[in-house]
Amino acid sequence: EAGVAQSPRYKIIEKRQSVAFWCNPISGHATLYWYQQILGQGPKLLIQFQNNGVVDDSQLPKDRFSAERLKGVDSTLKIQPAKLEDSAVYLCASSGGGQGEDTQYFGPGTRLTVL
Amino acid sequence: AQTVTQSQPEMSVQEAETVTLSCTYDTSESDYYLFWYKQPPSRQMILVIRQEAYKQQNATENRFSVNFQKAAKSFSLKISDSQLGDAAMYFCAYCGGSNYKLTFGKGTLLTVNP
Numbered sequence: 001e002a003g004v005a006q007s008p009r010y011k012i013i014e015k016r017q018s019v020a021f022w023c024n025p026i027s028g029h030a031t032l033y034w035y036q037q038i039l040g041q042g043p044k045l046l047i048q049f050q051n052n053g054v055v056d057d058s059q060l061p062k063d064r065f066s067a068e069r070l071k072g073v074d075s076t077l078k079i080q081p082a083k084l085e086d087s088a089v090y091l092c093a094s095s096g097g098g099q100g101e102d103t104q105y106f107g108p109g110t111r112l113t114v115l
Numbered sequence: 116a117q118t119v120t121q122s123q124p125e126m127s128v129q130e131a132e133t134v135t136l137s138c139t140y141d142t143s144e145s146d147y148y149l150f151w152y153k154q155p156p157s158r159q160m161i162l163v164i165r166q167e168a169y170k171q172q173n174a175t176e177n178r179f180s181v182n183f184q185k186a187a188k189s190f191s192l193k194i195s196d197s198q199l200g201d202a203a204m205y206f207c208a209y210c211g212g213s214n215y216k217l218t219f220g221k222g223t224l225l226t227v228n229p
Binding site: 033041042044050055093095106107108 | 119148150152158159161162165206208210214215216217219220221222
């Protein structure tokens with residue numbers, strides 16, 4: 001069974017530029033999560049989708065971050081414009097299927113550096 | 116709001132020995148799940164072990180086991196016969212509520228010495 005796929009793996013941009021990250025969850029998983037992990041800390045949830053609807057985006061900085069999950073499968077997370085403090089690893093996770101909704105499986109992450 | 120506390124920023128263990136990583140959490144919910152995830156350097160987060168709060172029996176996965184004390188809100192991870200490949204950052208995570216949101220601790224960096 002293929003795991004959670006993310007691209008790109010690494011991205012370096014200048015502040016005020018825009019960037020987009022892509023995630024493809026495990027096949028059959030209805031729930032998809034985006035996390036931000038700043039160096040030395042645990043992941044923090046940015047947004048949670050159930051199929052193509054948003055369940056929780058309370059910690060998403062909506063003035064600069066946006067996310068969508070068209071057709072309830074792939075998802076894209078965008079930052080526009082980026083700030084220095086957005087430098088972090090962005091993790092995508094999915095859940096559902098045989099293991100149930102409580103167990104999340106993570107992708108390899110996208111490491112973003114904002115200069 | 117739920118909080119997860121890992122009081123040991125770093126731990127070290129000799130190869131083949133046993134080490135225990137600590138985790139405490141705060142919640143008012145009675146039904147929830149607890150997890151330990153492993154994150155090797157520059158590699159992805161891997162699920163180590165999962166515990167359902169309504170089960171009194173402690174979860175075990177090969178060399179990994181937990182000591183779940185629900186009343187004390189404690190959830191420690193024991194790694195037996197430590198191997199070099201166990202070196203990683205270990206995160207304790209709480210999952211509860213209707214949307215199964217994960218709350219992570221700050222992590223414990225485990226070093227395995229040969």
